[in-house]
Amino acid sequence: MATEVRVPTLGESVSEATIATWFKKPGDSVAVDEMLCELETDKVTVEVPSPAAGTLQEIVAEEGETVGVDALLATLSEGGSDAPAKPAKTEAKAESTSKPADDGGADSGESVDVMVPTLGESVTEATVATWFKQVGDSVEADEMLCELETDKVSVEVPAPQAGTLTEILAKEGETVQASAKLAVMSAGGGAAPAKTEAPAESAPAAEAAGSGxxxxxxxxxxxxxxxxxxxxxxxxxxxxxxxxxxxxxxxxxxxxxxxxxxxxxxxxxxxxxxxxxxxxxxxxxxxxxxLRQTIARRLKEAQNSAAMLTTYNEVDMTGVMELRKEYKDLFEKKHGVKLGFMSFFTKACCHALKEVPDVNAEIDGTDVVYKNFVHMGIAVGTPTGLVVPVVRDADQMSFAAIEKKINELGARARDGKLSMAEMQGGTFTISNGGVYGSLMSSPILNPPQSGILGMHKIQDRPMVVNGEIKARPMMYLALSYDHRIVDGKGAVTFLVRVKEALEDPRRLLMDL
Structure with a gap:
């Protein structure tokens, strides 16, 4: 019986694709879900698996041709495969190639595939960072088998059910695609077989990992x-x-x-x-x-694409520190969260962004996109690198709501549990280098944003106050901005408004 191979759904608003590569040719034997060809759209690359085991009869659309959704790509004759290229992915039991035919533990249970979990929006691949288990180890349901790294977060892969790890297909350091097979388990706990040869499709992944x-x-x-x-x-x-x-x-x-x-x-x-x-x-x-590769690439892109400039000012933190000291106990008792400095800076920046909207905008081609909202990115240092979770609609939030959200996102960032959605869509960023003791630095833009505020260490310095020299808790502020969209006047005005709001926090309450 002939089986048709057709173009799968390509995604929203994508109606056609180009045949990039055929991995098989007419006459080749194929197994269920084995990759037949690869399609390219203007957004993503799509692999087309075999719908059934058999022999590839005819290729209808050759490499380089453009095809629409559901177009006929090839035809298969089912049941003609005497030597499939890899074991079937379905409910294979004693026949599965992951279990030798002479295995005395054939009754140890069915074969269970361990797949790459959902990685998040726009993430199509990950690198296998660490295997916590080895072939032959017994595992419980939901016990961690391995950890994957994407360019944003780390993802732990749990065991789908209790059993024995019988085969590892993707080794540490290899790059795997979304929904790829990582390993094979034997449900119920059987003897581990000898390791079989890795499937053919792991070769491109390994090549991608080694390409850097x-x-x-x-x-x-x-x-x-x-x-x-x-x-x-x-x-x-x-x-x-x-x-x-x-x-x-x-x-x-x-x-x-x-x-x-x-x-x-x-x-x-x-x-x-x-x-x-x-x-x-x-x-x-x-x-x-x-993550470190992505940080390096994005920082260099920011330097190469934006006309980046930094302006500096300093702020007397006396007002904020006195207000915080006076109300921190009541604040924590009522809201269940400590009153920190970040809520003051977030509020001050939202206040200044309303007056200088250019700093909250971005360039898209020859257009300037102004944002009538503030999604505040808060840079957080983690053991693996810097990430920037986003506090959405920060301009509409109270001090307590901002502190709660920052604490929640910070904890999730340090545990490597942030989702892609929580790190996308920011319109402005605050980076606090002062927690590490930095006295002054120039932060780098987080594209496509046009501004980032750098906070620094609070240090007592002699200042002239009403004609007298007094020791004051001072902090240097640095605003890096894209000079293509933000003029010097706008940048200085923004920083002065932040300074005024922090030196007299009552201005925030009266929207002055």
Missing amino acids: KDVDDAPSAKKMMAEAGLSPDQVEGTGRDGRIMKEDVQKALAAGGAAAKAPERAPAQAPRAPVAAEDASREERVKMTR
């Missing part, structure tokens, strides 16, 4: 570069995170292969300085985490 890029280049682009004798350094990638697409290779070929790499890729090509033999033996090489 967050997103691997499109397969069709790699094929075209190989045929044309071009290296990735000669092609400018326009896809997400610098991904090289088929069109980029065509442009490079049209320009004689002389397209230059983006400036931010140059540091990756810089050679290391010579290291003496006695020093080399004392070095330690550790692969950067995906």
